[in-house]
Amino acid sequence: MRAGSPRMLREINDRAAIEALLRAGPLTRSELEVAIGLSKPATAQLLTRLEQEKVVGKAGERGGGRGPRAQLWAVNGGLAHVVAVDLTPHLADFVVADVAGTVLAEYQVRLPVHEGADVVGTFGEALRHVTAAAGLRLADLANVVIGAQGAFDPRTGLLSSAPHIAGWLGFDVPARLSEELGIAVTIENDVNLVAVEEMSEGKAQHVDDFVMVWLSEGVGGAVVIGRRLLRGATGGGGEIDWMRVPDPATVDTGDQWPEAGARFGNLVDSPAVTRLAKAHGITAEAGWDAVNQAKSLPDNGFLDDLARRVAGGIASLVAVADPQLILLCGETSRAGGEEFAANVAEKLHALVLPRTPVGVASVQGNAVRAGALQSALATAREDVFGVVTPTLLGSRRPAGGTPSAALPTE
Template sequence: MSGTNLLQTRISNRRAVFNAVRSKGPITRAELAQVIGLTVPAISNIASELEEAGLIRQEGKRAGLRGQPAVELSLDPKGGYSIGLSLAYRQVSGVVVDLTGEVIRSETIEISERGPQATADALANLAKRLIAASQVPADKLWGVGCSVPGTVENGTFWYDKVQEGDDWTRFHLAETLEMLTGTRVYVENDATVAAIGERLYGIGRHTRSFFYMHFNLGIGGGLVLDGLSYRGAFGGAGEIGHMIVKPGGRLCACGSRGCLEQYVSLYAAAETICGPERTPDEVPSEEVTSALRNGDPRLAAWVAEAAQYLRIAIRNIEALFDPDTIILGGGLPQQLFDDLIAAANPLLPNLIHRHGNTQPRLMCAEHASQLPALGAAALPIALVTQMHGTTLAQPIDGSSGNAALAFLGIC
């Protein structure tokens, strides 16, 4: 445990009030006092500071209470903005969001060059176009978040699991993007990013602990435990795709046999319909969706088989982490999510008592098929909401010219 000083206490209280308004607003000062455990006068002082800093605003008055109507507080959408970038197979996408997570502008572009520098240039150019088109003031930009399908170490290195050993190995993507954009950059694994986005903008607003199963070509996982994002000692927490669910089964690129993503992933689904002329990663998700809607028996058989192994993975996750719920999200067509959840139920018995938890054990993410960069845009904001010492990857440059971030202790 580390000691605290007066400034640290003030910053901690500011973050607590900011986060409570973000997650529970519109909310009155009296309600904030109950939630946080400070006196109403103390809450009023902090709320005034946050309002003066342009981070929260008075939303209106609560009618129907005793005495004078109480003023409600909510986030000021114009208090800050962030850019979210997502690198996926053959394309990059980006969004600009305000402080409430509302998308201001979005864009997706196809890329043919997969080299590290060319990819970094495409991501940086997309970020600069989004900033210019949305006319976000420089002093209101909280940073750029970037989601990548690989392992991130300390926010600076990206290891492509498929291309390990080539130019991508230990490529300083965050540092490169900071130099190209002149902005704070956070790079994180796509599954962790998806979980963070769901924590801030989706189901995580109503539940404290969940495991996010993120579908891309493969399948990964993101952990939120007691409201905090957890990435592990080396950024690999939640690597569910390489959980062995069928000993001696199909050979995986990791060297093991019977890994989950060999049976439950977009790659595995596409493999059933790609034919001999194509590889599964050449099958667009739209074609998978069309085949499913047309009742292709090959996909129906895949759903039935995948559901068996999904049940095993869910039961193992529950035994290890005891989450409120497990969330499915990412790049699968929505109908495949719905069919997988239907086929996986009933789930294997859970011997852990749920103590009246009303959440279902398996859910579809609120943003499962929407704007994959939305979670990345949440990365700069997530640092403020990590109240007990962040486990998120830190940006390269710890300095910041943003007054609001300095006010909240992110500098």
């Protein structure tokens, strides 16, 4: 087929129209004309063709003031369905959506994750429950994406750095689930999925390179270069928890760090933050509670010390990647807000040459589940419509290759 042939041009225009409808939701014909740059007759022919192929359909009307009502067009969401899951030790949060992104059902359930638990069986039961609630069967699902607190090696299918969900360790997770359920299942690091959602709906929509740092009960990170997640050879890209860094705190917290330095995660996870707060005279049960208390105290010094710790870990990433933006997320980061982010930026700029801005992630609600849904939809849309969104694709296991060394476990 020659470049520029009528068939190729139709395919290009069709994909452009589908992308516009997926991005903006139902559109009138005139709105679609503007979005894809086609003439009125060409757009009408395109919509007729896509309607005949059941790719798009009429989706109600929009009032036009005193004039006639305009027909709305939308992608046929029933062409494929996906499931996204946020898997934590406390709760599994499921959502079912059609390929247009319309949510059909949600389900939250506590699943056993301890060593020896039937994690595959109980996960399958929960998946069947939420799928049935959406009026579907498992066979109707195009794919399932799971976000988990750990590092996933796409070459081996193994999770690591996840002692909190011990039952999910030691086996090829996507292969086992895919075989048992008869559906394509992928698994992704939770902070990577938060980065996906931030690229889709948050402050990183128009940023090519950024680093995300998760500060909560535990610590995690994600690195995006050229709007692609940097997963690394073994899935360890962004696993900043394991970095060895010095402790720049100005008070004695009673911790005895090894000569090589403390693990970054042991400096800024919730227990570490509460110990640091206690050394400054603040008693709190969680790191974010300590930050909230400190915000109302004059010149306590705790937030400065915490900012120094966070900046000390981020500095290595900034020195290597020189990103356009650092985004802090997680409960501790949200408690600190933009004022704490500015404090981190000040401490960071004393350590590295780039003057990278630091902010707080803007996505609300369950960003892990939302990012998993974006990833699942991207894969389904590529398969159904040929619409490719490389940034949002879930981790697909590379064909062949020699497995690299696995990440360490606790």
